[in-house]
Amino acid sequence: MxxxxxxxxxxxxxxxxxxxxxxxxxxxxxxxxxxxxxxxxxxxxxxxxxGGNAEQYHADKKYKEAVAVAVEACADDTKGQTCYICTQALHWKTKEGLVRGCSCRGTAGFVHVSCLAEQAKILMDEAEENNLSGKVRTERFHRWHTCRLCEQQYHGVVSCALGWACWKTYLGRPEGDQVRSGAMTTLGSGLCDAKHYEEAVSVQEAELSMMRRLGDSEHMLITQGNLAMTYHAIGRMEEALRLRQEVYSGTLKLHGEERRETLIAANNYATSLGNLERWQEVNTLMRDAISVARRVLGENDEMTLRMRSFYARTLQDDDVAATLEDLREAVTTLEDTARTARRVLGGAHPTSALIERELRNLREKLRANETPEKLAQEAFRTARAKLAQEREELAQTLADSSAKPSQDA
Structure with a gap:
């Protein structure tokens, strides 16, 4: 519902x-x-x-509205082009125009939303009629949100239109049907892509309520994660944190600490903690998660690189407690991460570009903080810490010597 x-x-x-x-x-x-x-x-x-009763009538109406918005948004880009599926400029039945919402270049990727929806429906119908494996069904369902030419997900208003297309196609199925659940997820993601966050919250909360009724714990974790992202987008940070904490603990219990899903959940949870400036908890969580990521995924994995980059940011985000030593550690971490990202992903990759930007900003912040006053304060703290350590060592030495048994005859 x-x-x-x-x-x-x-x-x-x-x-x-x-x-x-x-x-x-x-x-x-x-x-x-x-x-x-x-x-x-x-x-x-x-x-x-x-019109098929209230839910179907509503979905059909929202689909037509979403297609009209998508066509208008893509009008300049699609002018003079034809659909790569039906080869027509206007759809033969709906008379809708073209859209382009993926990463295709050149003359590829121009298409009608109706053609994409029909193609995805046919592929899913064939998979179900022929009782194909769950893996094949999942791959075919991806056609509802992923371009078969460039293999990149549709975005923005095109993603929203396809979300409504998917939901209106499968909403009549029983509540526990996996394809119907997938359609709800696709719709919620599409609404988020188009920045219709309040509508997305309504869909995702309804989906989460359904997952709880059905007792589908694994799908429920996915739904909670999606809902947390939407809460974050509209500023409901405390609710986002609560959900991400549940997702992390649930994923850790279900898969263990060494699965990629668990590491992603840990990173998301740390992000929410950072949004609420709970830096000590962030640092503790990220140090442990990065250690696991480097051991399991390797130094060159994009997830490891992203986590190390985020950890470096958290070292200097706490303007009250961050020291020059923290800033230097953050710069060193980002420099090493940037070198690896350039070598593995290439300098033009979005992750590499993000790390490079953060490194430039962090270097500027370090230079701005290396004032004579700050350097003097750091030297004083270092000397005081060294003195305290020497006192502890001396006290321990005296305690050990007094505890030794007497050697007198």
Whole structure:
């Protein structure tokens, strides 16, 4: 159920809220239903029913709106081009224009959303009719969100239109159906890509509620992670942190510390801690996670590089507690990470470019902080720490000598 609010008063609804017997529009109670009937639902009820009932009618309407937005947004880029699937400029049935929402270059990648949706549906139908393996079904389902030419995910308003296309195709399936669950995930991601965050929250919260009812713990972790990203995007940091903590602990329990999924969850959890300036917890978590990543994934893995880059940022983000020693450690870490990223990924790779930018910013911050006053303070702290250590060593030596048994006859 994606329609999660009462049609009359917009209050949140339970998944089993009462509904109109003809068109399945949902309400808080009979009072809201009667009020909505008097305010115009009487004239719309039959039309909604003919459109496949409330959920289907709503999804079809949102799909058409999303396609129109995507076509308009891509109009300048697609002018004079034809669809690589049907070879027409206008879709033969819907008369919609072209879009381009992936990483294809040149004349490739121009397409109708309807053609992409039909192609993805046909591939999934064949996989289910022929009882193909789960791996093949997953690969074919990816056509709902990934270009088969450049193998990059669609983005922005095109991703949103495909999300509605996917949901309207599979929403009639039983609640526990895996393809239907995948369609909810695709829709939520598409709404986020188009920055429709409030709608995305509604979809993802409904999906999480469904996962809890079904007891699907692994899929629930994915849904919680997606919802946490959306909470973060709209500034609900505490809720994002709570979910990411649950995702990290759940993934750690399910897969152990040495799986990539666990390391990703740890990195996301640390990001939320950093957003709330809980730097000590961030540093502790990241040191342990990076140690595992370097051992399991290797020094050259992109995930390891990203984690080391993030850890370097956290060393200097705490303006109150960060010392010159912390800044120097951060610069050293980023310099080593940047060298590896250039060698493994190339200088033009987004991750390499991000690390280089952070390294430049961090070097500037270090130079700005290496003032005579700061250097004097650092020297004083170092001398005091050394003196304290010498006192502890002397005290330990005296304690050890006094504890020795007497050698007198």
């Amino acid at each position: 994606i329609l999660t609010t009462c049609a009359a008063c917009a209050a949140p609804l339970a998944h089993d809220a009462p509904r109109c017997v003809r068109c399945w529009t949902r309400y808080c109670d009979s009072t809201c239903q009667h009020d909505h009937w008097r305010r115009g639902h009487k004239q719309m009820c039959k039309k909604i029913h003919r």
